Amino acid sequence: MQPTIRPAEQFDVRRGNLSVALRRLREAGPRSRARLAEETGLTKATVSVLVADLVQRGLLREVGPPENRGSGRPAVDYELHDRVYGIGAEVSVDYLSVTVLDLRGEVRARKRVGYDVPRAEREATLDALSQLVRETTSEVPGRPAGLTLAAPGNVNPGTGRVDYAPLIGWYDAPVAAPLADRLVDQLGDAALRVEVENDVKLAAIAEHALGAAAGTADLAYLSGEMGVGAGVIAAGRLVRGTRGHAGEIGHLPLNPAPAPCACGRTGCWETMVGLGALLSLAADPDDPVHDPQRDLEERLAVIVQRARAGDRRTLSTLEQVATGLGLGASVLINMMNPAVLVLGGYFAVLGDYLLDGVRREIADRVVAADADGCRVELSRLGFDAAALGGAYAALDRVFTDPTVVPI
């Protein structure tokens, strides 16, 4: 139950304080060493040493020229360097995408390509993906701190494997190592660490770090796709479960109607609020919104348009989905007591039409009064949230332990 039983040494102190300085600069923006000392509680002497170390590692740089502030010696401010970046990649049902995020939290490059090769051909997919990574990073000067691949399905980050991802046809598949092998040549950096994680969990990390729930230690994220997945961050840490499979919320047996689910069971929550449920409630089978050839965002735009035009069937469908969504959301809130619930995926796209109903249902269903103070927010990160979270996670290693970047 305790963290690993490993002796502490002097160097851990240094490591920790490097991290303190770096994180302070991330949170509070560029500032002088004197100010950093005051704010972190470290002495000026120590901060000078730490900052020099971080500069040598390429994580910090002087922001010149020195600035006068009224009286006294002008301060030299330091800021996070933009030449170290994290890479987030995503394999999805019908596209591959890569996002590059620098230390300062700015997206430096973003690419997305349609990809329709049969997914069972994993080697080919990994080839295409590493190709896309190379293209995307070639535009960005600097060096990568790591890469996280987002995959839809059950992922075990501990083993670097995708355990079960029917959408892309990957079953018990080693992924982190093969991808790392491909990229070692391309990026030629021993520091590059490759990890795999579930897409919804990474989106939750993105919301936690950069999105609607920034600054909150306890949040839940719900993503509406064909299925529904959850990502939970509790006390600032992602809840993974023993095999990394936590968050399988789509098959909660909540539907009183025994609607058949893709999983073979009936009455799963997905049959109330999954994309399939929404579409079949909202439109007859021959309606173009069902056409799987058309882009999903376009099809959703049609729904939004109809709702805006006051179409009764669309509005009543959205009302119904909102109620179902609130029902499942209340389960999450009762069990995890998050400070914020973020709705992502297609829920965010249709959010304006869902939010009232969701909030109403949550208020009814959450046991503690006033929904236990849980805010409900829409994701504003778009469909690249998972890749963004992956890039952030890769960078986070650096913030936790700046010494992973060699001098």
Place this chain on the structure above:
Amino acid sequence: MQPTIRPAEQFDVRRGNLSVALRRLREAGPRSRARLAEETGLTKATVSVLVADLVQRGLLREVGPPENRGSGRPAVDYELHDRVYGIGAEVSVDYLSVTVLDLRGEVRARKRVGYDVPRAEREATLDALSQLVRETTSEVPGRPAGLTLAAPGNVNPGTGRVDYAPLIGWYDAPVAAPLADRLVDQLGDAALRVEVENDVKLAAIAEHALGAAAGTADLAYLSGEMGVGAGVIAAGRLVRGTRGHAGEIGHLPLNPAPAPCACGRTGCWETMVGLGALLSLAADPDDPVHDPQRDLEERLAVIVQRARAGDRRTLSTLEQVATGLGLGASVLINMMNPAVLVLGGYFAVLGDYLLDGVRREIADRVVAADADGCRVELSRLGFDAAALGGAYAALDRVFTDPTVVPI
């Protein structure tokens, strides 16, 4: 999201290594300094210093006389001292209880008294409780490291308050501070820290530390009482939620029949598997098992007896409850991916008759194959699990940071 931004100092290294040594002795039992050095990776020199420090704090003692092992200088073994203990206290619907656990993990004293004073009289209850603490600890030589009070309902350990506990009539009630005030005189120890926590969460801690799930980093605990509560430990940490209210699982809307629940809603999971549901399914209203005057354990013993005798109604009730229990348990497993699910409270008492049904339903309902490897176990800690977990939690502070005990 990162842990508190606090600079690290030399002393943190010492603190961490004291903790490493102490925890190793807890895990692996008495041993010599040389062996400790070998096993922890610390040098013999450091271990000698650390052990001397821990002895001075009263946390360790020599286990004499020195033992010869074949050849070489005989080793002096050290062991955890039994003169430092943690106190767990519990306020329940109809009793107060106190458990005293020493550093070595041995229960040194245990008291439980029926208590029927109207619970709204919080002052009187706290008086009675502190009286019971004094009585219980008076039998145990040594000094307390802390006390954790278990309460049924929503507890916010951060504020030391019980937010909502209808069973005992405490609403938005400050508890930790008033109890600490009472005990400062009685125990006369400035080191005594008093905290409050939800009873089911503390029982989960007990299972994690000393019970059926010992050694597992990810576990879920389900307690069957009048209601049903859950406690989840993820990656070795208790999931509390932003206000400490996590684990409200009793009101999952899982019951297809719209049975009325005490919370005012219908169809809550409690209406399928709560004690009330079990009893009303198992026996007519005039059956003595319904008599609230009789001791709960006795009434459950009657049920067990009938089941053992092959009573059809009892057996079919248990089958039905088992299925309902498995249904809700599968929600927990899908969402949290624990390595172990522990059933406590009345579920454990009737466990022999529930386990098969629960496991069957879980196998059906958990999305990942083979229930995702989640073991289902019965608690063996009995009804004092919460107090035991409280005592353990109080002690855990010492293991995490031995310097909280002054020299």
Place this chain on the structure above:
DNA sequence: GCAGTTTGTTGACCCGTTGAACTATCTAGG
């Protein structure tokens, strides 16, 4: 150009771990 103010550096000191040499205490075997 000097007082006042703020930034940053320097060096003595303290704390804590390391590593190697050394001491202590046993058994086994001649």
Place this chain on the structure above:
DNA sequence: CCTAGATAGTTCAACGGGTCAACAAACTGC
């Protein structure tokens, strides 16, 4: 009985890292 070998534990110089206080550097304002 004595010595070699083995294992336990201590001592001490060295080193890394943070602190504190003094001081140097570089500005403004009068």
